Amino acid sequence: MSKRTHSQSAAAAATPDGQPSPKRAKSETGATPQISLANSLFKWTSSTVTKTYPPLPPVADPALETAALTHSGMRKSLSDPSYERLEWVGDAYLEVIASELIFQTFPTLDPGKSSQYREMLIRNTTLGQFSVHYGLDKRANFPAEFGLGGRVNGTKASERQRVKALGDIFEAYVGALIRADPADGFRQASEWLKVLWGSVLERQIREEEARGNPKDKDISAKTQLEQLIGAQGVKIEYRDLPSAGKKDRDTKQLLYSVGCFLNGWGETGLQLGYGSALGKKEAGQKAAQMALENKKVVKKYAEKRKAFVAAKAAQAEKEAEGA
Known part of the structure; x- marks a missing residue:
């Protein structure tokens, strides 16, 4: 999904009170994930930022995990699931989680700058790096021209297409992680992503702390x-x-x-x-x-x-x- 349409996809996947729309975000297994932002997300602090990658959370449903890593062109039959739907809903969850973390960590940041910070977290280049680190590219079942798993026949897809595919895989994995565990998947994904993303915004987080509480800081x-x-x-x-x-x-x-x-x-x-x-x-x-x-x-x-x-x-x- 193009990163130019994130706000549209988030609006489609969530209602104003933060709950996923039953019609649009219905789980592949029929269950709707329970989302509680207050209990799942807390602001970044410099003490929580680490350069170490956290462990990859496992997807509780093997079928959903397989679907998240399968290109539609590699399905055995048209009725088999592929990554597209999970990438769509995962994209929306990523935006919600990133937005809430930024909102809590940077209380005086204007919406335009907040959107720029969010784009740093959810753009394909960032997510693609995560996919490669966790080896999702090697596990993915994509056509050989993407070269995601080092398969033979070379790489015919452009670098831009490959970067997008790597980002899509990560979004789909997040979607599968949350959909596979309606009771706890959102919390698990939120805590994992918070650690992953902390290093991306490390400088901004430290600068925010240096500025101090807006109520207490000196005059401009x-x-x-x-x-x-x-x-x-x-x-x-x-x-x-x-x-x-x-x-x-x-x-x-x-x-x-x-x-x-x-x-x-x-x-x-x-x-x-x-x-x-x-x-x-x-x-x-x-x-x-x-x-x-x-x-x-x-x-x-x-x-x-x-x-x-x-x-x-x-x-x-x-x-x-x-x-």
């Missing part, structure tokens, strides 16, 4: 800069800068670049800092943070502000005495 860099050097008639301006095609190293998305400029204290358009990020707001904060870190410059204009405030106070006192 922009506000700090304004308080230090801002005054009447002094303007701190944030303007777009050429991005030069720079991309985020994880999502490969183009970055916004924003510059922080001072107009006042005898300066016109003096650049104090710059920052790059996936969003303009974050880029502006990074620009302000860079300005704050230039202690010499901040001290210079902070002293000008202090003198200005003192002069205004003296003037006000003088006017009050003459009234």
Whole structure:
């Protein structure tokens, strides 16, 4: 399934309260998996992130496991199951689990950035690596042109087709794992995926912890800069800068670049800092943070502000005495 349609597939496989739709997510065995997000998913912390792969959870139903690893073209008869249906429902479960983990771990992350994080977890290149690590490619019964199991006759499928097939196999395995155990499959899959995915977002998880609780963290860099050097008639301006095609190293998305400029204290358009990020707001904060870190410059204009405030106070006192 194309990763461009994940939100559509998730909506088709789950109802608004998080329960799978009985019509669309009915188990191959006739049972509906029990899903409890509150009991299955907790946020990532740096202490839970590990580079070690967890054991592959076994699929309780051998027939479903076989189906998850069987291409439709390799069935003995048209009535035999194959991976397609399990890949479809597994894709939806992966999106739900990834979304909940991101939602809990990054409480202030905007929806656009949250979607980018989720894409890092569920894209075919990521899932395909998991398939290869666990040897699902070698166990898969796919046409020889995919070369998934090192079979003879070479590989005729394109690399893109092969990567998609490896991702599909993993999605199908997740679908089989959950469908085969309606009572406990979702919890088991969630805990397994949380460990697998932790290393993918390790840097982001550690950065989130470094920022601390949003309720307790310090005021923003922009506000700090304004308080230090801002005054009447002094303007701190944030303007777009050429991005030069720079991309985020994880999502490969183009970055916004924003510059922080001072107009006042005898300066016109003096650049104090710059920052790059996936969003303009974050880029502006990074620009302000860079300005704050230039202690010499901040001290210079902070002293000008202090003198200005003192002069205004003296003037006000003088006017009050003459009234």
